[in-house]
Amino acid sequence: MTTVAPAVSSAVLKLRPAPGHDRPLDLRDFCDLLVEEGQMTQDELEKLVDDRRGVNQSKQHVLVYLAEQNLPDRKRPGHMLDLDTLTQKLAHYSGQPYLRIDPLNIDAAKVTEVMSVAFSQRHKILAVEVTDRDVTIASAEPFVSSWESSIAHVMRRPIKRVVANPLELARLTTELYRLSTSIQYATGKDMGHRSTLTNLEQMLELGKGKDPEANDQHVVNIVDWLLQYAFEQRASDIHIEPRRDIGNVRFRIDGVLYTVYQIPVQVLTAVTSRLKALSRMNVAEKRRPQDGRLKTKTPEGNEVELRLSTMPSAFGEKMVMRIFDPDVLLKSFGDLGFSTDDLARWQGMIGRKHGIVLITGPTGSGKTTTLYSTLKTLATREVNVCTIEDPIEMVESSFNQMQVQENIELTFASGVKALLRQDPDIIMIGEIRNLETAEIAIQAALTGHLVFSSLHTNDAPTAITRLLELGVPGYLIKATLIGVVAQRLVRILCPKCKRETEVDASIWQNLTAPWQTTLPKKVYEPAGCLECRETGYKGRQGIYEIMQMSDGLRTLVDSKADLAKLRQLAYREGMCSLRLSGAQKVASGQTSVLEVLRVAPQSH
Numbered sequence: 001m002t003t004v005a006p007a008v009s010s011a012v013l014k015l016r017p018a019p020g021h022d023r024p025l026d027l028r029d030f031c032d033l034l035v036e037e038g039q040m041t042q043d044e045l046e047k048l049v050d051d052r053r054g055v056n057q058s059k060q061h062v063l064v065y066l067a068e069q070n071l072p073d074r075k076r077p078g079h080m081l082d083l084d085t086l087t088q089k090l091a092h093y094s095g096q097p098y099l100r101i102d103p104l105n106i107d108a109a110k111v112t113e114v115m116s117v118a119f120s121q122r123h124k125i126l127a128v129e130v131t132d133r134d135v136t137i138a139s140a141e142p143f144v145s146s147w148e149s150s151i152a153h154v155m156r157r158p159i160k161r162v163v164a165n166p167l168e169l170a171r172l173t174t175e176l177y178r179l180s181t182s183i184q185y186a187t188g189k190d191m192g193h194r195s196t197l198t199n200l201e202q203m204l205e206l207g208k209g210k211d212p213e214a215n216d217q218h219v220v221n222i223v224d225w226l227l228q229y230a231f232e233q234r235a236s237d238i239h240i241e242p243r244r245d246i247g248n249v250r251f252r253i254d255g256v257l258y259t260v261y262q263i264p265v266q267v268l269t270a271v272t273s274r275l276k277a278l279s280r281m282n283v284a285e286k287r288r289p290q291d292g293r294l295k296t297k298t299p300e301g302n303e304v305e306l307r308l309s310t311m312p313s314a315f316g317e318k319m320v321m322r323i324f325d326p327d328v329l330l331k332s333f334g335d336l337g338f339s340t341d342d343l344a345r346w347q348g349m350i351g352r353k354h355g356i357v358l359i360t361g362p363t364g365s366g367k368t369t370t371l372y373s374t375l376k377t378l379a380t381r382e383v384n385v386c387t388i389e390d391p392i393e394m395v396e397s398s399f400n401q402m403q404v405q406e407n408i409e410l411t412f413a414s415g416v417k418a419l420l421r422q423d424p425d426i427i428m429i430g431e432i433r434n435l436e437t438a439e440i441a442i443q444a445a446l447t448g449h450l451v452f453s454s455l456h457t458n459d460a461p462t463a464i465t466r467l468l469e470l471g472v473p474g475y476l477i478k479a480t481l482i483g484v485v486a487q488r489l490v491r492i493l494c495p496k497c498k499r500e501t502e503v504d505a506s507i508w509q510n511l512t513a514p515w516q517t518t519l520p521k522k523v524y525e526p527a528g529c530l531e532c533r534e535t536g537y538k539g540r541q542g543i544y545e546i547m548q549m550s551d552g553l554r555t556l557v558d559s560k561a562d563l564a565k566l567r568q569l570a571y572r573e574g575m576c577s578l579r580l581s582g583a584q585k586v587a588s589g590q591t592s593v594l595e596v597l598r599v600a601p602q603s604h
């Protein structure tokens with residue numbers, strides 16, 4: 001052997017037990033290393049050891065105790081020695097890889113078969129990956145290994161060890177075992193050994209009265225877990241999809257779908273039934289699409305609304321739940337992504353007593369969030385805010401909301417007529433889809449109301465030509481339109497992993513054309529870490545093109561309004577295009593050049 005083992009200090013050696021012996025982590029041993037690293041003094045060490053004496057030592061993990069002391073990280077000013085940092089140090093000292101467990105990457109059914117929950121909890125270990133070649137086991141006690149042989153024996157393959165955060169480990173162990181137990185019971189599987197029954201045999205078995213019911217406690221547990229898990233992962237949608245042999249549960253997070261769980265089809269059916277019952281759908285009806293809503297609470301106690309819809313598919317009923325988190329739907333203007341300049345323009349528009357304010361953009365561009373957040377700031381006790389929506393995205397107690405119901409001829413237009421008899425101050429019309437709705441919106445504005453609505457156009461100036469195309473006379477647009485906002489959502493770079501990069505002058509030119517703007521000194525690009533599931537992005541914010549009507553713009557509105565002229569004048573009056581608004585977010589380090597190019601249309 002010519003390789004030289006890395007120099008290991010005596011403090012590190014002290015941590016490691018003799019082969020065949022267990023050595024649970026000791027506070028003094030671990031702190032010796034921190035002293036050696038210059039993270040604490042010997043006196044501080046003695047005090048920590050003294051303070052811990054007598055306090056439920058055996059129950060609390062050494063690292064959890066240390067993390068609770070809120071010690072500063074002397075190697076990284078401004079940071080603390082938090083539990084993750086300490087766990088990484090422990091991994092480093094032990095020579096085992098550190099793993100930040102991503103629950104979305106864990107196959108709960110598979111890993112919980114490696115050992116019983118009792119064994120897992122007794123040894124505080126959790127299987128995190130099982131392959132044909134080996135089993136990866138996470139623990140926060142790298143120097144305890146007596147359990148290894150029994151698992152290697154049962155699994156007949158070698159064990160890979162990783163070090164994980166002790167609190168995360170305990171929490172996930174409970175969650176994963178509870179979930180897999182619920183699914184096994186709901187499936188009617190015998191606990192402890194894997195069912196080898198074919199689908200047909202399973203169906204026969206279910207015929208004996210084992211078909212899980214919507215109110216079965218295990219099905220209730222699975223549904224509770226699903227919802228809680230979706231909130232934790234910041235999911236915006238949950239998809240429950242039957243396939244030929246298995247059911248898929250997928251979450252959409254920041255616009256991307258992830259498969260989070262596969263469950264037997266009959267359990268999936270029971271889960272769907274429970275959700276249908278909770279949202280007051282007709283449980284027996286499985287052939288027609290249905291929709292419903294459901295209010296629940298996040299683990300933090302926030303009320304969340306879910307909108308559910310079902311659709312018959314080849315393998316059974318598919319369900320999609322959209323999650324309407326008030327924290328997501330109602331935001332401050334800063335969180336919406338308005339720049340200072342945007343905000344001044346927007347407030348100038350929404351502060352008016354009467355007229356029409358339009359928001360445009362494709363589905364999923366965040367229009368509803370902007371509308372709700374704005375209305376919420378306007379809905380004071382002296383103001384009557386009425387809405388007509390299709391559908392009502394979120395029930396907000398300070399608005400009077402009405403749902404479009406085409407089957408009883410309650411359309412946007414007839415709805416607004418009814419609203420106008422209710423003495424409203426501010427009216428929100430979900431969408432202008434036809435001349436009739438446009439006319440009624442204009443009539444409401446002319447009779448002294450502030451009207452908000454949305455249109456499907458690519459940019460702000462096109463809203464004017466779209467209204468003209470619908471047949472709205474130019475003079476009525478001039479008389480009522482206050483302004484138009486076009487918007488898109490860009491993903492925000494993950495603050496944990498974004499990295500600096502050079503910006504190519506020609507790409508920057510392309511991004512900001514036709515304007516000449518200075519090249520930013522530095523921009524960032526996505527990297528990817530566990531925090532952001534390797535996507536490099538976390539969360540989304542709006543970019544805006546805000547066109548405020550002026551006398552100049554009004555003179556251009558007539559039956560032959562020239563889109564290019566409208567746009568040029570709006571630019572001259574200070575309107576920022578979507579691309580340019582995105583470029584500002586790139587220059588301030590919030591998003592990447594590629595993301596803006598992907599989301600925002602070319603400026604004309």
Ligand SMILES: [Zn+2]
Nearest residue numbers: 494497529532
């Ligand atoms: Zn990241």
